Amino acid sequence: MMKDGKDVSKRKDNYSNTGKKVKKAINRDMNQRQILKPGNMLYPLPVVMVSCGRPGEKPNIITIAWTGTVCSDPPMLSISVRPERYSYEIIRETGEFVVNLVNKDLTFAVDYCGVKSGRDVDKFQQMKLTPLPSRKIAAPGIRESPASLECQTVQMLHLGSHDMFLAKIVAVTAEGRYFDEKGKFHLNSCGLINYSHGEYFAMGTKLGSFGYSVRKRI
Amino acid sequence: MMKDGKDVSKRKDNYSNTGKKVKKAINRDMNQRQILKPGNMLYPLPVVMVSCGRPGEKPNIITIAWTGTVCSDPPMLSISVRPERYSYEIIRETGEFVVNLVNKDLTFAVDYCGVKSGRDVDKFQQMKLTPLPSRKIAAPGIRESPASLECQTVQMLHLGSHDMFLAKIVAVTAEGRYFDEKGKFHLNSCGLINYSHGEYFAMGTKLGSFGYSVRKRI
Numbered sequence: 001m002m003k004d005g006k007d008v009s010k011r012k013d014n015y016s017n018t019g020k021k022v023k024k025a026i027n028r029d030m031n032q033r034q035i036l037k038p039g040n041m042l043y044p045l046p047v048v049m050v051s052c053g054r055p056g057e058k059p060n061i062i063t064i065a066w067t068g069t070v071c072s073d074p075p076m077l078s079i080s081v082r083p084e085r086y087s088y089e090i091i092r093e094t095g096e097f098v099v100n101l102v103n104k105d106l107t108f109a110v111d112y113c114g115v116k117s118g119r120d121v122d123k124f125q126q127m128k129l130t131p132l133p134s135r136k137i138a139a140p141g142i143r144e145s146p147a148s149l150e151c152q153t154v155q156m157l158h159l160g161s162h163d164m165f166l167a168k169i170v171a172v173t174a175e176g177r178y179f180d181e182k183g184k185f186h187l188n189s190c191g192l193i194n195y196s197h198g199e200y201f202a203m204g205t206k207l208g209s210f211g212y213s214v215r216k217r218i
Numbered sequence: 219m220m221k222d223g224k225d226v227s228k229r230k231d232n233y234s235n236t237g238k239k240v241k242k243a244i245n246r247d248m249n250q251r252q253i254l255k256p257g258n259m260l261y262p263l264p265v266v267m268v269s270c271g272r273p274g275e276k277p278n279i280i281t282i283a284w285t286g287t288v289c290s291d292p293p294m295l296s297i298s299v300r301p302e303r304y305s306y307e308i309i310r311e312t313g314e315f316v317v318n319l320v321n322k323d324l325t326f327a328v329d330y331c332g333v334k335s336g337r338d339v340d341k342f343q344q345m346k347l348t349p350l351p352s353r354k355i356a357a358p359g360i361r362e363s364p365a366s367l368e369c370q371t372v373q374m375l376h377l378g379s380h381d382m383f384l385a386k387i388v389a390v391t392a393e394g395r396y397f398d399e400k401g402k403f404h405l406n407s408c409g410l411i412n413y414s415h416g417e418y419f420a421m422g423t424k425l426g427s428f429g430y431s432v433r434k435r436i
Binding site: 032033034035036037038039040041042043044045046048065066067068069070071072073074075076077078080099101104107108109111112114115116132135143147148149150155157159160161162164166169170171172173174175176179185187188192193194195196197198199200201202203204205206207208209210211212213214 | 252258322
């Protein structure tokens with residue numbers, strides 16, 4: 001597994017000694033790069049409940065971690081969906097969906113909406129969630145979500161296992177409880193969660209704010 | 219700001235009363251959706267140090283939060299970069315870059331590499347980081363990063379303020395210290411950080427693992 005043959009031989013030499021030298025050698029070993037199979041290792045990722053719907057049908061929710069912001073102006077994001085998923089045809093046909101951010105209280109629902117299919121269950125009903133009328137699109141949001149981003153697809157790309165929907169964010173609503181008296185929205189007080197390598201995590205301690213490295217002496 | 223005229227009038231009625239009724243009314247008010255300007259509100263996002271380089275020049279690092287996984291098979295990710303950034307031309311010309319995951323120890327460097335330009339400083343040198351020879355591409359990774367994803371661009375899209383580079387992950391290396399004795403890599407032990415609405419955060423408590431909602435009774 002070791003990349004550098006030279007270091008491996010060095011390590012062997014040191015292993016025949018004792019005490020500090022061995023410890024040093026083990027540390028060097030531990031710092032070595034090991035090779036992994038090329039795969040999706042970009043983490044932690046956001047995890048969101050994407051809601052969608054066709055007129056006259058029950059709306060649906062699909063949990064998505066293959067999502068990201070792709071442009072600031074115009075504000076755009078992407079979601080990637082497997083063609084075999086129930087929501088895929090709905091999103092493809094309507095060109096619309098809502099990205100609903102998820103806090104701790106919604107962790108169970110986010111997992112459920114990621115493993116169950118809208119073909120078999122009514123996810124809104126099962127998870128006791130409320131469809132939220134959208135402002136700019138027909139697809140509903142989720143009232144229990146701290147913030148809902150209404151999206152209109154502008155392009156679809158076939159990539160392989162997943163198709164990517166590139167979309168403009170055309171409207172945003174958020175829960176009133178996260179606004180202060182001056183009308184400022186406090187997104188980082190929503191208790192948002194993320195997804196990393198098969199597990200859901202709460203957000204931890206704040207480590208800094210953008211630009212702090214140049215605001216103080218290096 | 220209120221969306222629902224009916225609820226607003228209800229609230230007014232309740233405000234003229236006292237005690238529990240008022241409290242209930244305020245709670246309902248707090249739960250109301252408020253409208254925000256359509257913008258990038260998808261958070262928390264990953265934050266990574268993207269390294270790149272042209273032969274014969276110093277390598278560079280650009281911090282990117284506009285990134286995400288876009289396909290499982292083949293494993294693909296995207297990064298979005300403003301054309302005016304120093305790294306933009308390097309990535310466009312070479313079609314290569316390395317996505318380096320970031321842990322707490324690298325928070326200062328990740329911020330610095332997001333606000334400083336490679337036109338003015340040598341970021342590897344300034345942040346005491348070490349270029350890591352890649353396995354499959356010419357662009358170097360960062361040795362201090364817990365995991366480095368070597369990427370080859372397959373498509374570039376002009377979106378507006380940002381261009382999106384769609385790329386295949388062609389090789390992955392990770393720090394030896396995060397592998398157990400069976401050779402399993404523990405990504406969630408790396409202390410990865412994320413970026414949310416202008417702030418960097420450590421990962422918090424684990425809330426569940428994928429599929430837990432259907433493994434126990436609902």
